[in-house]
Amino acid sequence: MLPVASLLILVPLIFAAVTFFTKTKEQAAGLGFLGSLVTLGLTLYAYLNFDSSTAAMQFFESTTWIPSLGANYTVGIDGISMPLILLNAIVIPFLILYSWKEDREAPNRFYGLILTMQAAVIGVFVSLDFLVFYIFWELTLIPLFFMVNIWGGEKRAHASYKFFIYTHVASLVMLLGIFGLFYASWQQTGVPTFDIRQLVAQFQFIGSGPVRDAIFLSIIFGFLAKLPTFPFHSWLPDAYTEAPTAGSVLFILLKIGGYGLFRISLPMLPNTGSPDLMIMMLGILGSFSILYGALLALRQKDLKRMIAYSSLSHMGYVVLGSAGLVALSVSGAMFQQFSHGLIMSILFMSAGAIQTNTGTRIINNLGGLAKKMPKLTMIMMLGFMASLGLPGLTGFIAEFLVLTFSFANLPGFVLIALLAIVITAGYHLWAMQRAMFGVYNEKLGDVRDINSLQVFSMAVIALLVLYFGWNPNPVLNMMTTNSEAIVSLAAALGV
């Protein structure tokens, strides 16, 4: 058995380090692509050897690191992390292919940062020790900060700072919560440990309710701000919009907030001082994000910004599904993360292609692009359909699961979310209609269609959206196993 979990961190990191030293664009892109292909291979190896019938950790490794603090280097993969690793490993090679022909300064740094980011995100997914987890968690900030700040749009400085400081502060609050958990458990057991699973299990033994609430809230705040969810989302539209296309896609692949929700917060939730209140809070945040994101997306004139808000709206399902606390709603939330990653990658790639090829991304300045860019239109149509939740595509399955199975516990919030579905359909169709169809806007001049590499990379992701829309089982099965484990814990406590 290969030590897959460690290799998944190491391989992109090593390739990133080498990529930083390449000279030409081709070398950088080629090496980056090679690195991401090797990562994809490793992921597929892990996937094929993965046993979806158990919620236990697989590919488990553990090495002592700082004994005096009880910190170990512990990694492992289970059904919560596997789909997200898969998502990352699949999208990144195509992201590199997509960007291959673009001209930009310092391509070596560009591709190096993409791979660093991949390593950091996978590091968050596989680490089972809070210290390691937090280190990778913070490491994800740095490539994105540079990505936005170097290759971003006009307001990139503002956007990157806002993103950096906002989420860094949120992470620090989370760190406070981790400290609290760590010391409370140390006091409890007399043995220091940073092991995530042990600490989460120790959580219920902390004496006082308010302390448990404070720890839970400060930890979940870090996740919710990273996810992001209303009202902690204000960094999102700026960062997503100002980022270069690859940066936006990397933001989309940054599923660590939702992951933390499933891995850490949900198992802790039933043991908080007042679980019902917490569920209520998550329900409010989730449903309001859905509605608020949709409403704001409706009034955007900028295509990319619209997609960014639509992303906020979609992430609301993750929170709502988690709050549902039924096995299938939680699975739906997990699946939403997976499906959202695929769909939004297509959409951001399309928006990026429109911007580079036409020079604008203001919806009103576009029009009739279908004539000039038929290939792009095809793929983008599919992305939009998936995003608005058309049956047969991945988005539908996720949203269906979330809404149907959360209804039992949170009927009111589901109704709010249902309201948003109408709006979602509205702005998607409106944008599609304005930008792609109708009379061609002659002011745009002669617009070329996307190049073959871009077609290929986007088409592959689009096909995956179709495939998983018909047959979600390959990923859904492992999610269900784990969400049942989470939910049975809650059920045992009568929440």
Add this chain to the structure above:
Amino acid sequence: MIPLSFYLGLAALLFSIGLYGVMTHKNGIRMIMCIELMLNSANLNLVAFSSYTDTLNGQVFAMFSIALAAAEAAVGFAIFMAIYRMHDKINLDELNILRW
């Protein structure tokens, strides 16, 4: 026999005079003199304690500190000499390229 407290009071007074001088004087030489005053009032303390507790450590310490004060004054005067060469005065008010 003079009580110990009298020595301590004198030392405290001398030290305060030195402190006041360092805070108000603008001339480098005077500042060094004030610093010497402070160090020496501490020496007075040490010697008084040494006498009154019948231990010799304090007097040894005072010896060392006299030597240290001399070394310190030497370095200080040298720095002021370098400043004097550059500005033709040691008026510290005029030295404000850097903010205090």
Add this chain to the structure above:
Amino acid sequence: MSLAPEIAVVATGLIILLIGVFMSPRTKNVLGYLATLGILAALALTIESFGTEATMFSGTLSIDALSQFFKLVFLAVSLIVSVAAIKYNENSDHTEEFYTLVLFATFGMMVVASANDLILLFCAFELASLATYALAGFEKQNPRSLEGAMKYFIIGSVSAALMLFGISFVYGATGTTSIPEIAANSALLTQNPIGLVAVVLLIAGFGFKMALVPFHMWAPDTYQGSPSVVSALLAAGSKKMGFVAAFRVFIVALAALQPDWQLAFTILAVVTMTFGNVVAVAQTSVKRMLAYSSLAQAGYIAMAFVVMTPMALTGGIFYALAHAFMKGGAFIVAGAVVWMVTTQRTGNLEVPDHLDSFRGLGKTMPFAALSMTIFVFALAGIPPTAGFMAKFVLFSSTIQAGMTWLAVVAILNSALSLFYYARLVKYMYFLPPKVKRSVCPFHLQQLSCLQWPVCWLWASGPNLSCSGQWKQQRY
């Protein structure tokens, strides 16, 4: 022989002084390598004697885990400084003076780390101070350097006088200058008002060296004005000497007065970190900004005195180590930029370390920019750097001790500090350069490589356990 590292350092200094007289400015460049060799030897000797415990010279000097650890810090700092200064002193006629002073200052710091008697502690403290006064003014044609030296000298001397005055009361009350005996005879100090007076005087005395607000006025000027290599020595070495002396005096000798000084350090720590960070935001001179950030870092380390749990002490000591490398490295990169600006006349000669000189450094001096990025991210406490590990241990220990408010203040400060560090990174990478690509001076390439590993976290494991030994001894 447990004193071998000290002897090696002093002997190197003396040899450099002696043979430097007979050399021409050109051949004097060799002296830098000689000093480096001597320090390396001392480092090797220290590491080799790790774990030994000894008390010598009738108990005035004691070697224990704490002193060994700090000796390592001081030697590492002076190693960095002496390597960086090879380029700084190129073809200068005063190389031997520079290196002798650096080595003597290092010797003073090392003796402070192992001093077990207040007389020895004070003498060694003065040795380190006197040598650095002259070093701060080493560019005697540069009015800034002289002004920094002058301020450093005056305030340093006043602080020495305060310290001596405080020590005299401690001696008077206990009848001894030996640190363990003071701890054993502290009854008079605890029962009488004189104990409080002594604590106040000593805090003021050490506070100047540690640059705690309100005893900090010299620090920004001196750090900005001095040659950058000397700023690195001051910020990374001399300041740590203040801390190790304070560890000895307060935690060991005056342990009985803990409630008094604990309160004082609480106020000083909070005020220092907040003031340092807030003022640093407004700075346009990078060295001055680093100086204020250095205040803030001193505030973090002072938290160790506030919390006083074994965990916090470990964190404080470890932070001191990490800070020595981060801040030393940052000053040296700033020095490289100043060197480039002044030798190639490419920027603001009045304030050569202005933020504008760092514009586009990522293109003109990529290696320097990368090193600086690592150092400032470490200073900001972003993982995976040693700065993060140190903050992690230190801040978390305050929560363990139930002082959540202090942890919150520190963490907020830490977030605030990110603002000006990120601004520096922005200048280096995101603004267009004003000059063409330049050569990276100061042996910087090798030097930064030397420091990177320490700024990365895997250095933390052994260090934590090593400083843990000390805490067990004392408790």
Add this chain to the structure above:
Amino acid sequence: MQINRPLAFIVALLFTGVVVLGAFGTSWNTVSELPQNPADQSNIEGIGMLIFTHYVAPFEVLSIVLLASLIGAIYMAKGEGNR
């Protein structure tokens, strides 16, 4: 550093007050009688013994201090190279 005189005066006065209060308010452990006989007061020998036995380490350090201050002072005070 230059602060105005009244403030400096107040600071110095406060300082004196605090130290004098501390010193006078403390019951020091003192010997009951200082030696009156001049022969008993001579302590040169004792100091010499202490410096070369118990306090030899600070003495050695002091030698380095003097050397360092010598180097520093000579370097700083030398005139060459100045305007």
